[in-house]
Structure formats: C-alpha cells, structure tokens
Amino acid sequence: MTAEQPVRAAAKERRQRPAGIRSREAILREATRLVTVEGIEGLSIGRLAEAVGMSKSGLFAHFRSKEELQLATIETADAIFQAEVVEPTLATAPGIARLRALAEAFLGHLERDVFPGGCFFASVSAEIDTHPGPVRDRAMASVANWFALLETTAREAQADGEIVSNVSASQIAFEIHAYLLLANAQYLAAGDPAVLDLARRATDRLLASLAPARR
Amino acid sequence: MTAEQPVRAAAKERRQRPAGIRSREAILREATRLVTVEGIEGLSIGRLAEAVGMSKSGLFAHFRSKEELQLATIETADAIFQAEVVEPTLATAPGIARLRALAEAFLGHLERDVFPGGCFFASVSAEIDTHPGPVRDRAMASVANWFALLETTAREAQADGEIVSNVSASQIAFEIHAYLLLANAQYLAAGDPAVLDLARRATDRLLASLAPARR
Numbered sequence: 001m002t003a004e005q006p007v008r009a010a011a012k013e014r015r016q017r018p019a020g021i022r023s024r025e026a027i028l029r030e031a032t033r034l035v036t037v038e039g040i041e042g043l044s045i046g047r048l049a050e051a052v053g054m055s056k057s058g059l060f061a062h063f064r065s066k067e068e069l070q071l072a073t074i075e076t077a078d079a080i081f082q083a084e085v086v087e088p089t090l091a092t093a094p095g096i097a098r099l100r101a102l103a104e105a106f107l108g109h110l111e112r113d114v115f116p117g118g119c120f121f122a123s124v125s126a127e128i129d130t131h132p133g134p135v136r137d138r139a140m141a142s143v144a145n146w147f148a149l150l151e152t153t154a155r156e157a158q159a160d161g162e163i164v165s166n167v168s169a170s171q172i173a174f175e176i177h178a179y180l181l182l183a184n185a186q187y188l189a190a191g192d193p194a195v196l197d198l199a200r201r202a203t204d205r206l207l208a209s210l211a212p213a214r215r
Numbered sequence: 216m217t218a219e220q221p222v223r224a225a226a227k228e229r230r231q232r233p234a235g236i237r238s239r240e241a242i243l244r245e246a247t248r249l250v251t252v253e254g255i256e257g258l259s260i261g262r263l264a265e266a267v268g269m270s271k272s273g274l275f276a277h278f279r280s281k282e283e284l285q286l287a288t289i290e291t292a293d294a295i296f297q298a299e300v301v302e303p304t305l306a307t308a309p310g311i312a313r314l315r316a317l318a319e320a321f322l323g324h325l326e327r328d329v330f331p332g333g334c335f336f337a338s339v340s341a342e343i344d345t346h347p348g349p350v351r352d353r354a355m356a357s358v359a360n361w362f363a364l365l366e367t368t369a370r371e372a373q374a375d376g377e378i379v380s381n382v383s384a385s386q387i388a389f390e391i392h393a394y395l396l397l398a399n400a401q402y403l404a405a406g407d408p409a410v411l412d413l414a415r416r417a418t419d420r421l422l423a424s425l426a427p428a429r430r
Contacts, residue, residue, distance in 0.1 A: 117344075117345045174397060182396055185344065198389040202393070205382070205386075209424045
C-alpha cells in the first residue's frame with residue numbers, strides 16, 4: 001500500500017492517468033482508503049468514480065451495484081489486512097511470540113498509515129454496527145476472524161505452558177484486542193504515534209501478568 | 216432517559232403530540248438517540264424534524280443551523296452521560312472503589328440502552344475522528360474529560376496506597392477505557408449483555424494485578 005497515492009492526491013492525478021488502464025484491484029485499493037475517511041455507506045459508484053477520476057459507466061463495467069462494490073471493497077481490505085498484519089507474523093513461533101507479533105503488526109499497520117483513517121474494520125464496524133445487512137455481516141466476519149486468531153494463538157501459548165490456563169483464551173484475546181482498538185482510536189484523534197506505546201505496554205503487562213509461577 | 220420514547224416509536228407518536236409542547240430539551244434528547252443510530256453528520260434540522268414529527272420551521276425556532284443543532288446535541292449527550300454514569304459514582308470513596316464504580320456505571324448505561332446505539336461518544340468519535348471542525352472538537356473534549364476522570368481516580372487510588380505507583384495513572388486509565396469501549400462495540404455487534412462481563416473481569420484482573428505486595 002505504501003506505493004499507492006494518498007486519497008487526497010486522487011484529484012490531482014486524474015488528468016495524468018487514462019481511465020482505461022485502471023485494474024479492478026487498483027480501483028478497489030483506492031476504495032478501501034476512501035472508506036476509512038468517508039465511510040462505507042457513502043461509498044457509491046458515483047462517489048468512487050469521482051475519487052478515482054473514472055466515468056460512472058467505466059466503473060459499472062466492474063461493479064453492478066453499490067452493494068457489490070461495498071462487499072468487494074471489504075474483501076480487498078481483508079486481503080490487505082492479511083498481507084500487512086497477519087502474514088508477517090507467521091514466521092514467528094506459535095504461542096506467546098506470535099501473540100506479541102500480532103499486536104505489534106497491528107500497531108505497525110496503524111503507524112505506517114496503511115489506511116488513512118486507521119484500522120479499516122474498526123472504522124467500518126463503528127459505522128454500521130446498528131445497520132443490519134450483508135455489508136455489516138461481511139465486515140463483522142473479518143473482525144470475528146481476527147478475534148479468533150488472537151484467541152487460538154493465546155490457546156497455543158497456554159497449551160505450551162508459556163502463560164497460565166486459569167484465564168480463558170477469549171478473555172486474553174478480548175484484552176489485547178481492546179488495547180489495539182483504543183490505540184487506533186487515540187492515534188486517529190491525536191495523530192501522534194506515541195499513543196501506540198500505551199497499547200504496547202498494556203500487552204507486555206498483560207502477558208507478564210499471565211506468566212506461570214516459577215517452580 | 217428511561218421515560219423517553221424509543222426513536223422507533225417517534226413516527227407513531229407524531230399525531231398524538233402537538234408540535235408546540237415539545238421543549239428544546241426533549242427535542243435534543245431525541246436527537247441524541249437518533250445520532251447513535253444514524254450518525255451525527257446525518258443529523259440535519261430536516262431529518263430531526265421528520266423524526267420528532269415537527270415542522271422544519273418549528274425546529275428553526277430552536278436551532279439556527281445544522282452545526283448549532285449538532286453542538287447542542289453533543290452538550291445534551293454529555294449531560295445525560297454525567298447523570299447516568301458519572302454522578303451515581305460520586306457517593307463511592309475516591310480511589311479504587313470509585314474506579315470500579317465508574318467502570319460498572321459505564322457498562323450499566325450500555326446494559327440499560329440509555330442510547331440505542333451504545334455509547335454516544337464512541338459512536339460519534341468513530342464517525343468524525345477524521346473530519347476536523349468544531350463538532351469533532353466538542354465530541355473529543357467529552358471523551359478527554361472521561362479519560363481524565365479515570366486517570367485522576369487512578370491517581371487517587373495510588374496516593375492512598377490502594378494500588379501500586381510504578382504503573383502510570385494514564386496507562387491504567389488507558390487499559391480500563393479500552394475494556395469499556397470494546398465491551399460497547401461487542402455489545403452492539405452481538406446484542407448480548409454477557410459480553411459486558413468480559414470487561415468486568417478484565418477490570419477486576421487489572422486492579423488485582425495492581426494490588427500492592429503484602430508486607
């Protein structure tokens with residue numbers, strides 16, 4: 001994502017890039033960025049056409065409806081999240097090292113401004129949590145997958161005896177996820193990456209508090 | 216708020232209640248509820264007039280612009296939050312008892328569905344954190360006040376020796392605030408008050424981990 005143009009530059013860029021060369025994937029990547037600033041409900045084919053400098057009919061060749069565009073944008077955001085946050089952690093050992101790596105990778109994707117409005121899924125779920133439908137369901141499924149990954153990784157750390165087992169893995173996942181989401185909100189509000197250290201310290205403190213007593 | 220009509224019932228109620236008897240305060244209370252479902256940016260004088268069954272000109276007598284209405288709605292939400300969450304805790308002793316009471320009061324206001332879309336300020340800040348202006352600033356000031364209250368209360372607990380002092384009060388406030396916000400998001404997503412217990416347990420575990428070593 002770092003090679004992509006920021007959303008703000010999209011208008012400038014318009015005249016330089018002929019509409020025809022844009023791939024579906026490149027359009028969807030710009031849509032994910034736009035959504036974290038303007039919201040998923042405002043993401044219409046007309047608005048996206050304007051943002052990427054294409055004609056509405058050009059975009060209709062890719063997406064037949066607003067809902068199809070919204071769902072494809074969420075799929076793309078999920079793929080970006082997997083590539084930027086989840087996949088880099090798979091090199092670490094399962095258990096406590098990976099739990100720490102997942103938290104760090106999440107904070108890193110905020111710090112690198114992968115999306116201009118912070119975590120894509122935090123932004124979208126806050127917007128549509130009270131609006132039932134397939135778009136909400138698809139976004140919530142991504143959030144649930146991330147939560148399940150934290151929970152499974154905490155369970156692996158327990159199975160290996162790296163952390164105690166008298167606290168449930170879902171409780172541990174809840175606490176880490178909570179730190180990461182608040183870091184996201186505060187980073188957006190303050191624009192200062194120093195707030196991310198609060199989540200780093202909180203995760204370290206949590207994992208330290210779960211260390212088994214020495215025998 | 217429990218005596219107020221839910222937003223969904225507003226349409227039904229229209230014919231029974233003459234527009235003239237509505238006070239500014241009652242209108243603003245309905246506006247706070249509407250905002251947690253539809254967002255603060257969608258809160259126009261026209262939309263609110265429709266929701267409360269008044270004429271636009273009737274509402275213009277109270278609010279001269281959309282921004283004035285938005286700011287007045289945030290003031291009202293703040294007053295509701297103070298009455299429903301903060302004030303009931305002032306009877307408890309400052310320090311750890313009040314810290315626990317603040318967390319419980321926040322979760323209680325979610326469980327009582329004081330606002331139909333969960334915490335008013337979580338909802339509004341997620342929507343407008345990337346949109347600079349007086350509405351964002353006013354909402355962020357309320358969030359900052361709440362955070363400062365948690366921090367001051369943690370500091371009182373430290374001054375009384377109820378919890379250790381080698382973790383900063385702002386770190387403690389960050390962790391509790393994080394649990395409460397995630398509980399809010401998960402309660403909205405799942406509609407099940409059982410998720411609130413994750414935040415209760417997290418707060419209990421945090422405060423227990425901060426207990427001074429016995430001498």
